[in-house]
Amino acid sequence: MPITRRHLLQSGALAAAAPALGLGAFSVSGGASAQAAPAWRHGLSLFGDVKYPADFKRFDYVDANAPKGGVARQISIGTFDNFNLAVAGVKGSIAPAVGLIYETLMTQSQDEVGAEYGLLAEAAAHPDDHSWVMYRLRADARWHDGKPVTPEDVIFSLEALKKYSPRYASYYRHVVKAEKTGDREIKFSFDMPGNRELPTIVGELVVLPKHWWQGSDEQGRPRDISATTLEKPLGSGPYRIKDFVAGRSVTLERVKDYWGAAVPARVGQNNLDELRYEFFRDNLVALEAFKADQADWIVENSAKQWATAYDFPAVTEKRVVKEEFPINDSGRMQGFIFNLRREMFQDARLRRAFNYAFDFEEMNKQLFYGQYTRINSYFEGTELASSGLPQGAELALLEPLRDKLPAELFTTPYANPVGGNSDAVRANLREAMRLLKEAGFEIRDRRLVDAAGKPVLVEMLVRDPSSERIALFYKPSLERIGVTVSIRTVDDAQYENRIRAFDFDMITDLWGQSLSPGNEQRDYWGSQAADQPGSRNTIGIKNPAVDALIEKVIFAQDRASLVAATRALDRVLLWNFYLVPQFTYGYARYARWDRFSHAEPLPKYARAGLPSLWWYDADKAAKIGKRS
Numbered sequence: 001m002p003i004t005r006r007h008l009l010q011s012g013a014l015a016a017a018a019p020a021l022g023l024g025a026f027s028v029s030g031g032a033s034a035q036a037a038p039a040w041r042h043g044l045s046l047f048g049d050v051k052y053p054a055d056f057k058r059f060d061y062v063d064a065n066a067p068k069g070g071v072a073r074q075i076s077i078g079t080f081d082n083f084n085l086a087v088a089g090v091k092g093s094i095a096p097a098v099g100l101i102y103e104t105l106m107t108q109s110q111d112e113v114g115a116e117y118g119l120l121a122e123a124a125a126h127p128d129d130h131s132w133v134m135y136r137l138r139a140d141a142r143w144h145d146g147k148p149v150t151p152e153d154v155i156f157s158l159e160a161l162k163k164y165s166p167r168y169a170s171y172y173r174h175v176v177k178a179e180k181t182g183d184r185e186i187k188f189s190f191d192m193p194g195n196r197e198l199p200t201i202v203g204e205l206v207v208l209p210k211h212w213w214q215g216s217d218e219q220g221r222p223r224d225i226s227a228t229t230l231e232k233p234l235g236s237g238p239y240r241i242k243d244f245v246a247g248r249s250v251t252l253e254r255v256k257d258y259w260g261a262a263v264p265a266r267v268g269q270n271n272l273d274e275l276r277y278e279f280f281r282d283n284l285v286a287l288e289a290f291k292a293d294q295a296d297w298i299v300e301n302s303a304k305q306w307a308t309a310y311d312f313p314a315v316t317e318k319r320v321v322k323e324e325f326p327i328n329d330s331g332r333m334q335g336f337i338f339n340l341r342r343e344m345f346q347d348a349r350l351r352r353a354f355n356y357a358f359d360f361e362e363m364n365k366q367l368f369y370g371q372y373t374r375i376n377s378y379f380e381g382t383e384l385a386s387s388g389l390p391q392g393a394e395l396a397l398l399e400p401l402r403d404k405l406p407a408e409l410f411t412t413p414y415a416n417p418v419g420g421n422s423d424a425v426r427a428n429l430r431e432a433m434r435l436l437k438e439a440g441f442e443i444r445d446r447r448l449v450d451a452a453g454k455p456v457l458v459e460m461l462v463r464d465p466s467s468e469r470i471a472l473f474y475k476p477s478l479e480r481i482g483v484t485v486s487i488r489t490v491d492d493a494q495y496e497n498r499i500r501a502f503d504f505d506m507i508t509d510l511w512g513q514s515l516s517p518g519n520e521q522r523d524y525w526g527s528q529a530a531d532q533p534g535s536r537n538t539i540g541i542k543n544p545a546v547d548a549l550i551e552k553v554i555f556a557q558d559r560a561s562l563v564a565a566t567r568a569l570d571r572v573l574l575w576n577f578y579l580v581p582q583f584t585y586g587y588a589r590y591a592r593w594d595r596f597s598h599a600e601p602l603p604k605y606a607r608a609g610l611p612s613l614w615w616y617d618a619d620k621a622a623k624i625g626k627r628s
Contacts, residue, residue, distance in 0.1 A: 062268030070616020101235030106203030335579035361420030448482030
């Protein structure tokens with residue numbers, strides 16, 4: 001699945017007809033005879049009509065007259081050595097800025113759930129059985145070199161991304177054919193009917209320039225889409241790469257003659273002339289750079305830092321604004337995950353014991369100033385999260401799988417252990433030891449060993465000081481049940497390489513969840529993805545019950561069915577104890593130098609909306625003084 005442009009995949013199927021686009025009948029190849037053709041539509045939605053009509057001029061939440069200009073300096077943590085989106089997640093570390101130079105066939109609105117509108121494509125159509133979809137490109141869609149975006153580009157992109165990216169390969173596995181059916185039309189055929197999400201996830205396809213990738217670079221060497229590159233790629237989006245320093249910074253410049261400036265789904269957005277990304281290895285160093293006015297805003301993920309580190313003069317003088325934006329667009333799961341490819345983690349009772357050893361409440365008090373809540377669902381923060389006992393449509397989905405599921409799933413509501421005081425901690429540790437003894441583990445010479453006498457040795461792999469701090473807090477609790485724990489901190493490149501190769505015992509991982517989950521669940525939890533290097537199934541789950549419920553999610557025919565299937569899937573994942581759930585916070589924390597403005601109000605599902613919905617405010621900038 002996409003990495004830099006994906007964010008959270010909110011998928012859907014087609015919505016209401018679009019008369020202004022010319023809904024004449026058309027014929028398609030592949031059938032014994034032409035049938036009544038589906039209507040071309042300007043927008044797609046999974047289970048209902050789209051909000052905006054075919055003749056809409058802009059989204060409600062933008063200012064069509066927003067001023068253009070200014071520079072925004074942003075912080076990125078880590079480094080990069082690659083501009084090739086096709087091998088992102090497999091080779092090299094991709095620069096996050098790359099996503100802004102490309103366009104997709106459709107783009108999401110941010111004030112409705114799972115709705116998409118035409119971008120490179122002006123319209124789409126599919127039959128009632130969702131067995132294929134057609135997209136019609138805009139006649140004026142152009143690459144930055146002035147050449148038109150063509151069906152050949154779209155077909156090339158699908159084939160290349162599926163071939164070289166495990167995530168795209170999984171996400172588009174059911175798209176079995178793409179063919180040109182007109183000067184600006186492409187038909188995508190699926191391997192089966194009934195998957196309502198497929199027409200829309202095709203709209204999320206990032207389109208790459210075939211002629212550029214099949215050409216030569218400035219030295220006359222043929223380009224290779226299967227390899228990493230630091231050559232500035234050709235795009236079609238609102239920005240292009242202006243310059244960069246490998247591993248340290250990337251500057252994008254706004255394309256002044258951007259072909260899509262008048263497309264309704266782009267009006268009033270992408271207002272800043274330059275976007276500068278500075279890369280830092282450490283969050284603390286990044287914060288100091290922000291304080292020194294070397295960056296215009298920072299996203300703060302540390303509760304401790306948010307509570308204690310923003311007391312410098314610019315905050316007191318209100319030149320720096322601290323603001324929290326509600327997270328309404330997604331759910332999440334974050335936790336200490338077990339690598340099930342390791343034999344020691346095959347027993348669910350051991351995994352469950354690790355959860356009993358985790359004292360979240362004390363960690364929250366000591367490290368996070370009590371700001372966090374414990375995660376209790378793989379879809380935390382959404383209506384898709386399971387709770388209580390299964391019943392109704394959810395129970396009906398689980399019953400045929402009963403022999404493959406833990407019996408407690410049907411009799412006991414899932415709940416994480418609660419600590420926070422000495423009595424609760426002792427009780428949790430006793431339960432952990434009971435589970436371990438039941439699973440055949442015992443303590444010998446103060447070390448936990450399995451039935452064969454082999455010590456339980458666990459390396460926790462981390463990549464930054466904040467993760468290390470959390471792991472260090474957890475380590476003594478695991479040692480109290482006899483686990484020998486080591487913590488290894490490595491640099492970004494080594495970390496990514498080890499994760500791709502599944503070379504770890506435990507790590508912290510997280511999965512963002514859209515409000516309309518679908519095909520991406522296969523890449524998260526599906527058996528087929530478990531052995532694919534670079535897949536998001538880092539845990540290594542191979543569970544036929546999970547696979548079956550993923551299919552129920554994907555093939556849900558209405559919103560109620562989707563919710564029931566997702567809750568059932570959530571419940572099965574929880575009761576297999578594939579991870580130790582960590583914590584969450586319902587807001588995104590931003591601090592910014594007060595030089596920017598946006599239309600009011602921000603859309604419900606935008607969070608902060610930075611940088612695309614904001615503009616440089618010269619009056620505000622003048623009041624707070626020049627940048628350092």
